[in-house]
Amino acid sequence: MNAISSVGILRTNFQFCQVIIPLALFGLIAVATILKPSFLSLNNIQDILTQAAPLALVVLGQAFVILVRGLDLSVASLMASSAVLATAFNATSDAMIPVIFAATVLVSACVGLINGMLVTKRNVSPFLATLAMMIVLQGVRFYYTQGAPYGSLPEGFRFLGVGRIAGIPVNICAFCVCFCFLCWLLHKSSFGRMIYITGGNPTSAKLVGINADRVTIFCYVISSVMAGIAGLFLVGFVGTVDNWVGRGYEIDAIVACVLGGIMLTGGKGTLWGAATGALILILIFNVVIILGLPVQAQLIIKGIIIIVIAALFSRANEP
Amino acid sequence: MIKLERISKGFPGVKSLDDVDFEASAGEIHALLGENGAGKSTLIKTIAGVYIADNGVIYFDGKKCRWSSPKQAKDSGIHVIYQELMLFPELSIAENIFVGSAPLTRLGTINYRLMYERADEILNKLGHKLDPKSLIKDLSIADQQMVEIAKSLVGDVKLLVLDEPTAVISGRESEILFDRMKILRNEGICIIYISHRLEEIFSIADRVTVLKDGKFVGCHKVKELSHDLLVGMMVGRELSDIFPKKKFPSFEAAPVLTVRNLLALPKVKDVSFDLYAGEILGLAGLVGAGRSEVAHAVFGSTTRSDGAVTLGGVPLDVPSPRESIDQGLGFLTEDRKGEGLMMLLDASVNITAPMLSEFTTIIGLDRSREKQAAEDEIRRYRIAVPYPGFDVNKLSGGNQQKILFGRWTRACRRVLILDEPTRGVDVGAKVEIYEIIRKLADEGLGILVISSDLPEIVGLCTRVLVMREGQITGEVNGTDINEELIMKYATAAKKAPSVSVT
Numbered sequence: 010m011n012a013i014s015s016v017g018i019l020r021t022n023f024q025f026c027q028v029i030i031p032l033a034l035f036g037l038i039a040v041a042t043i044l045k046p047s048f049l050s051l052n053n054i055q056d057i058l059t060q061a062a063p064l065a066l067v068v069l070g071q072a073f074v075i076l077v078r079g080l081d082l083s084v085a086s087l088m089a090s091s092a093v094l095a096t097a098f099n100a101t102s103d104a105m106i107p108v109i110f111a112a113t114v115l116v117s118a119c120v121g122l123i124n125g126m127l128v129t130k131r132n133v134s135p136f137l138a139t140l141a142m143m144i145v146l147q148g149v150r151f152y153y154t155q156g157a158p159y160g161s162l163p164e165g166f167r168f169l170g171v172g173r174i175a176g177i178p179v180n181i182c183a184f185c186v187c188f189c190f191l192c193w194l195l196h197k198s199s200f201g202r203m204i205y206i207t208g209g210n211p212t213s214a215k216l217v218g219i220n221a222d223r224v225t226i227f228c229y230v231i232s233s234v235m236a237g238i239a240g241l242f243l244v245g246f247v248g249t250v251d252n253w254v255g256r257g258y259e260i261d262a263i264v265a266c267v268l269g270g271i272m273l274t275g276g277k278g279t280l281w282g283a284a285t286g287a288l289i290l291i292l293i294f295n296v297v298i299i300l301g302l303p304v305q306a307q308l309i310i311k312g313i314i315i316i317v318i319a320a321l322f323s324r325a326n327e328p
Numbered sequence: 329m330i331k332l333e334r335i336s337k338g339f340p341g342v343k344s345l346d347d348v349d350f351e352a353s354a355g356e357i358h359a360l361l362g363e364n365g366a367g368k369s370t371l372i373k374t375i376a377g378v379y380i381a382d383n384g385v386i387y388f389d390g391k392k393c394r395w396s397s398p399k400q401a402k403d404s405g406i407h408v409i410y411q412e413l414m415l416f417p418e419l420s421i422a423e424n425i426f427v428g429s430a431p432l433t434r435l436g437t438i439n440y441r442l443m444y445e446r447a448d449e450i451l452n453k454l455g456h457k458l459d460p461k462s463l464i465k466d467l468s469i470a471d472q473q474m475v476e477i478a479k480s481l482v483g484d485v486k487l488l489v490l491d492e493p494t495a496v497i498s499g500r501e502s503e504i505l506f507d508r509m510k511i512l513r514n515e516g517i518c519i520i521y522i523s524h525r526l527e528e529i530f531s532i533a534d535r536v537t538v539l540k541d542g543k544f545v546g547c548h549k550v551k552e553l554s555h556d557l558l559v560g561m562m563v564g565r566e567l568s569d570i571f572p573k574k575k576f577p578s579f580e581a582a583p584v585l586t587v588r589n590l591l592a593l594p595k596v597k598d599v600s601f602d603l604y605a606g607e608i609l610g611l612a613g614l615v616g617a618g619r620s621e622v623a624h625a626v627f628g629s630t631t632r633s634d635g636a637v638t639l640g641g642v643p644l645d646v647p648s649p650r651e652s653i654d655q656g657l658g659f660l661t662e663d664r665k666g667e668g669l670m671m672l673l674d675a676s677v678n679i680t681a682p683m684l685s686e687f688t689t690i691i692g693l694d695r696s697r698e699k700q701a702a703e704d705e706i707r708r709y710r711i712a713v714p715y716p717g718f719d720v721n722k723l724s725g726g727n728q729q730k731i732l733f734g735r736w737t738r739a740c741r742r743v744l745i746l747d748e749p750t751r752g753v754d755v756g757a758k759v760e761i762y763e764i765i766r767k768l769a770d771e772g773l774g775i776l777v778i779s780s781d782l783p784e785i786v787g788l789c790t791r792v793l794v795m796r797e798g799q800i801t802g803e804v805n806g807t808d809i810n811e812e813l814i815m816k817y818a819t820a821a822k823k824a825p826s827v828s829v830t
Contacts, residue, residue, distance in 0.1 A: 193692065
């Protein structure tokens with residue numbers, strides 16, 4: 010009976026989220042426009058979306074992991090590592106870009122595979138497994154760069170961050186492609202259904218003949234690959250590689266997912282929600298700047314959001 | 329001692345207690361009787377302060393009370409012993425008895441010498457000989473129950489509630505428990521005893537209160553009651569109205585499921601049986617006898633160490649749930665919320681989960697066909713769900729169970745294993761579920777019913793296997809099926825001679 014009522018409250022929270030998220034989004038846009046009328050200009054909107062794209066890529070991946078009751082803390086470290094990996098080729102020709110992409114996807118997939126194996130086969134808590142992975146990746150990166158990254162990227166790399174296809178920034182295009190594919194995978198394919206079933210109740214999933222371990226591992230692989238790709242786009246956007254590209258993105262990604270209504274208890278939430286969550290977070294950061302507050306205020310606000318959400322969830326878990 | 333007036337308690341979708349009166353006095357053993365889902369557990373949890381009643385008044389020891397936490401109830405002298413014991417297996421008996429109230433030395437550390445002495449005193453008072461230094465995990469379940477009772481004696485216990493203590497222990501151990509209960513009663517403690525075993529109630533209780541569907545049915549002195557009268561009060565109708573008419577299958581065709589020398593340690597030790605198409609075979613035994621474990625080992629959801637399973641002539645050599653489902657085996661598990669439903673997902677998803685491949689096309693899931701399938705099941709079993717996209721956590725227990733029936737009858741073609749199919753559903757839904765089971769058997773499925781509810785086994789099955797400690801200790805057929813014989817095998821030490829595996 011306890012289970013029913015607490016689940017009921019969680020559910021109410023979820024519906025609450027579905028209403029409150031779009032409202033928050035419009036509210037933020039309204040506030041920003043009042044404070045700074047030029048906010049709604051096409052240029053500014055494009056700037057914000059371009060800025061949001063790498064985070065949104067990571068958020069999409071993180072959503073998969075959270076849906077199967079997991080958590081991926083290694084994404085930010087993996088972003089930086091994929092950036093360093095890209096420079097390691099020391100390529101000068103644009104022809105190397107596909108090779109760099111392939112290598113990044115491959116390495117990221119391996120990282121996700123290890124995360125997933127640890128969580129499913131060894132029953133390590135997702136928090137610890139991915140935290141350890143984050144540290145290991147950081148160590149490998151530092152060992153390789155000896156402190157300061159060197160090596161160069163092909164000229165064409167900048168195109169990923171600042172270029173345009175038919176007037177639309179490349180990284181927004183990339184996000185749209187990933188978003189459409191992942192939406193199909195999660196919301197239309199039978200594999201996506203297996204993800205929801207596994208996240209909804211891993212024990213039942215096994216008993217209805219779903220290989221819950223394999224589904225979970227695959228979600229970690231998606232998260233890692235998205236992080237790897239996001240790392241490359243972020244490098245293209247920032248223009249330089251350093252050891253801390255994407256620092257803090259793991260927390261941002263989790264916060265965005267939760268803001269977007271993906272429940273940490275698994276099995277509930279959509280990619281639309283996750284993407285909206287990412288946009289809200291970026292807008293909050295923007296409003297901070299428009300208000301003329303110091304950048305550090307972003308951290309304070311982020312922290313407060315986490316506390317509020319955590320408090321809401323612990324309430325929900327009481328009988 | 330305790331008096332409840334017009335207590336009501338509801339949960340989303342169910343009214344667990346409806347205007348219930350209850351009263352028990354000091355120095356009596358008061359039995360609380362009712363079928364599964366009658367509201368017994370809710371009533372004692374209300375007494376224990378776990379639940380707060382929506383309506384009604386509780387008087388305890390002459391005073392009007394309103395507990396807002398279990399601790400308050402405990403402090404005023406109410407001690408509840410639940411079926412799942414609240415003991416720390418790695419600690420000693422004495423440490424468990426004095427948990428949270430250990431005697432201290434002047435330095436503020438635990439005074440172990442005094443603690444052992446006082447634990448010994450309490451156990452002696454109960455007339456139970458145990459070494460207070462031994463660890464809980466080394467004790468039998470019956471002895472662990474004694475430690476729970478001893479725990480209650482540390483404080484000033486006035487009311488002791490025992491929730492189905494005999495469901496997990498053998499007949500001889502029950503006798504010992506009853507002796508201890510009488511000792512406590514004679515000391516003036518009020519004991520509320522919950523059980524659905526009628527014989528026990530006649531041998532130990534002074535008075536009995538019967539609940540049914542969350543309502544008070546009656547309170548009588550046990551001496552003034554007969555067995556039949558009590559059954560009538562509990563069930564509210566004749567047994568023949570509840571269970572569909574039994575039909576015997578043809579044993580001439582080859583069995584649809586054969587299990588040979590199944591071994592899945594530690595709980596399943598050498599189990600063999602046959603199941604025929606159209607048969608409703610019961611698997612009875614005490615809690616912990618290994619019945620669910622047999623089902624899991626057959627289905628492939630736990631690894632089996634040895635043995636052979638054949639389904640419709642096909643050996644299941646590489647057991648896995650996927651393989652079993654593909655071969656036409658379904659398994660409706662015991663724990664509806666933990667192992668059955670995805671509570672936060674909708675009815676349609678829950679129904680089609682084992683058969684996703686049926687709806688998979690090259691461009692993804694065929695939602696409309698899936699919805700159609702879910703609607704078919706919802707109509708077939710008259711599930712009270714407004715539309716297929718409705719979340720299952722808002723449904724009543726009976727409807728949730730019917731969702732699972734929809735899921736598994738869709739997926740399974742040969743054999744359906746049902747583990748406690750009517751646990752936690754109301755009597756109305758129970759009758760419907762029994763009809764469904766009968767109909768499925770008539771359609772040619774072989775059905776294995778695991779149940780702790782003996783009247784259910786007796787009323788439903790045409791053949792019953794009885795398990796004890798991981799082995800089949802007896803088989804009862806046709807008109808021989810009765811509760812006494814099943815209990816005899818369930819508690820028997822040796823393998824009964826009547827077992828025949830053909």
